[in-house]
Amino acid sequence: MQYMVLIYDDPKVWQEMSEGERNGVMGEYLAYSESLRHAGVYVDGSQLEGTQTATTVRLRDGARLVTDGPFAETREALGGYFLLECESLDEAIDHAGRCPSARLGSIEVRPIVQMPART
Amino acid sequence: MTDPAAAVDRVFRTEFGRAVALLTRVLGDIDLAEDAVQDAYATAVARWPMDGVPDSPRAWIVTVARNRAIDRLRRRRTLEQHSEQLARRAEVEMAPFEDVDDDAIPDERLRLMFTCCHPALAPEAQVALTMRLVAGLTVAEIARALLSNESAVAQRLVRAKRKLRVAGVPFRVPRDEDIPDRLAIVLSVIYLVFNEGYVATGGDGLRRDDVAGEAIRLGRVLMALMPDEPEAIALLALMLLHHSRRRARADAGGEIVLLADQDRSLWDEGLIDEGLDLTERALRLTGAPGSYALQASIAAVHARSLVGDITEWTRIVALYDALLRLAPSPVVDLNRAVAHSMAEGPQAGLDAVQRLVDAGSLADHHLLHATRADLLARLGRADQAAAYYARAIELADNGAERRFLERRLAAVKAGS
Numbered sequence: 081m082q083y084m085v086l087i088y089d090d091p092k093v094w095q096e097m098s099e100g101e102r103n104g105v106m107g108e109y110l111a112y113s114e115s116l117r118h119a120g121v122y123v124d125g126s127q128l129e130g131t132q133t134a135t136t137v138r139l140r141d142g143a144r145l146v147t148d149g150p151f152a153e154t155r156e157a158l159g160g161y162f163l164l165e166c167e168s169l170d171e172a173i174d175h176a177g178r179c180p181s182a183r184l185g186s187i188e189v190r191p192i193v194q195m196p197a198r199t
Numbered sequence: 200m201t202d203p204a205a206a207v208d209r210v211f212r213t214e215f216g217r218a219v220a221l222l223t224r225v226l227g228d229i230d231l232a233e234d235a236v237q238d239a240y241a242t243a244v245a246r247w248p249m250d251g252v253p254d255s256p257r258a259w260i261v262t263v264a265r266n267r268a269i270d271r272l273r274r275r276r277t278l279e280q281h282s283e284q285l286a287r288r289a290e291v292e293m294a295p296f297e298d299v300d301d302d303a304i305p306d307e308r309l310r311l312m313f314t315c316c317h318p319a320l321a322p323e324a325q326v327a328l329t330m331r332l333v334a335g336l337t338v339a340e341i342a343r344a345l346l347s348n349e350s351a352v353a354q355r356l357v358r359a360k361r362k363l364r365v366a367g368v369p370f371r372v373p374r375d376e377d378i379p380d381r382l383a384i385v386l387s388v389i390y391l392v393f394n395e396g397y398v399a400t401g402g403d404g405l406r407r408d409d410v411a412g413e414a415i416r417l418g419r420v421l422m423a424l425m426p427d428e429p430e431a432i433a434l435l436a437l438m439l440l441h442h443s444r445r446r447a448r449a450d451a452g453g454e455i456v457l458l459a460d461q462d463r464s465l466w467d468e469g470l471i472d473e474g475l476d477l478t479e480r481a482l483r484l485t486g487a488p489g490s491y492a493l494q495a496s497i498a499a500v501h502a503r504s505l506v507g508d509i510t511e512w513t514r515i516v517a518l519y520d521a522l523l524r525l526a527p528s529p530v531v532d533l534n535r536a537v538a539h540s541m542a543e544g545p546q547a548g549l550d551a552v553q554r555l556v557d558a559g560s561l562a563d564h565h566l567l568h569a570t571r572a573d574l575l576a577r578l579g580r581a582d583q584a585a586a587y588y589a590r591a592i593e594l595a596d597n598g599a600e601r602r603f604l605e606r607r608l609a610a611v612k613a614g615s
Contacts, residue, residue: 081367168369169319191366 082123082192083164083172088156089185091130108180116162121175125162156185163192203248210256211240215335216420218260220307222268223370225292226285229314230360233332235268236260242267258296261304265293308333309372309424316384317368324359325388331356333420334392334413344395344410382425386434386491389417393438411442429484433491436477440498443470455603458501471502493522512542529560533570545577565594569604572611581611 094102109127116122131151138145159181166172169189176187215236222232239260253259272286296304315328330336330344338356342349362368373381396410418435425431447465450456478495482488488496497518504510519535532555540548552571561567572587588608595601 083367166367169317169367170369170373172367173319 081166081168081172081194083166083169084190084192085125085162085164085172085176085179086158086188086190087160087162087179087181087185088188089159089181090155091157091159092155093184105180105184112178112180113162115178116164116175119175121164121166121171123163123165125160127160128158130159131157159185203252204244206252207240207243207247210252211236211243211260212335214257214260216308216311216333217257217304217306218264219332219335220311221261221293221305222264223311223314224307225289226268226272227370228285229332229363229370231268231271232264233360235264235271238267238271239264255296255301257301257304261293262295265289265295306424308420310370312385312421312424313372313381314363314368314370316381316388317363318381318384319366319368320359320362322388322391324355324362325384326391327352327355328359329388329417330392330413334417336413344392344413346395382428382430385421386430389414389421390434390438390491392417393441411438411445414438415442427484429481430489430491432477432484433481433489433495436474436481437491437495437498439470439474439477440495440502443467443474443502449599453599454606455599466502475499475502488521490522490526493518493525497522510541512538516542529555529558530564530566533561533567537570540574540577545574549574549578563594565591565596565600565604567591568594569607572607576607576611576614581614584611 097105113122113125116125131149134149136147136150138147162175162179164172164175166175169191172189176182176189179187181187218236218239219229219232222235223229226232242263243260247253269286269289272282272289275282312329312333315332316325320328326345327341330341331338336344338349338353341347342352345352372378393411393414396412396414415435415438418431418438421431422428422435443466444458444461446467447461447463448456456462474495478492478499481492481495485492497515500511500515500518515538516535519531519538522531523535533552536548536551536555539551549571552567552574555561555567556571568587568591572584572591575581575584575587585608588604588611592601592604592608595604
């Protein structure tokens, strides 16, 4: 099964880190994603630019509405993701729990919808 | 048995969890397993009254449920090729059990318990699933036990089973290193069920023995499956020791009788003996008693005391201290304050309660105010006691508890 590991953290936590601390966490992320590849579960993953660079698009009554944001009301925002191929939720939880941001923010694990096999 | 319908119910109640667990392991689908065992129940209701209860009901149920599951999968075949593979697998891996003795049927209930109590499920869902799939209670029975309505319970079960399936929750016993955390959830779910029966959180009557009895049955199953696990043994001991006082805890009118005022001849000695033995066994298995072992030890001190006056209160205070070191909790702190007041006098108890008040703990819990009122009444400060009883009455949800507090309030008013 495939699981989306969504990484939520507070951008302020990152801003308030010293250069050295930030480099430390980046190093942990490199090692973490290397370990995911090594375990054979890595499918895809990226860090996202901050919410201040986000743009929201809606179609209403046929008209396209483009707005700046959203700026999350909660302090934690989606900051990145990994797509993993795992045997079970337990395996996905194990990998999610080792993500450096598990300590700094929170990680949401969501199964990817499985399309029924065509016969 | 003379009443075949009652025999069907009794046998299914005992065998439901094991049959569901075994079928789930082979089919990988809890929903299908539950439906198949329910089908077997319908068949038994129709046939046992005429044919009699089979020699090995367990083998009969598993075999009939297996056949029904295969039928259901074959009917689904037009939709999915996968179903046919599963049906074949069920035929191959699960030979009919009709000719084997009960013990040859593997017991997969531990997997089922851990799956129903998976941390990815909300606590309410863990409780409902365990009651349905492991204990084999009907939706109507669960709704009654949890003081909920049937459609809410049914919906909770459907959502929980969907999450297990869609999120890919594995059907297995956790790895050794995860057992302590995961077992803690299983134990808390069983104890939650027990407490629903012990003091109904809402409603009128004080206790519902059936629910507490079901929790004890689950505790027995867990202990049989994990015979060397001290906390599983201790939880059963704790429940038995509480349950032993069930007839003494309320009077004929259903009103609360305090531990000190209980008629000890109404205590169930058989359950007390078993509870004391199990407490000792749990303590022997570990040098570091867990929270259930400590709670069972406290209950054991109460059970051994034949008269309220000679209860070893200092020992109880020491056990509460150990419990607080293990898992700090304001409710435990409050219980410790009561025990402390029994050992050192009401003023000492009141000082301990004041520390909780200062910390802002349990401000909306009726027990904090009731305890404060009791201690003030013991100190002869009736007016203050009355005010706190009134506050406790406002906050209590259970009718029997409220009426008990009203009687205490009337007593301090009469005495002042």
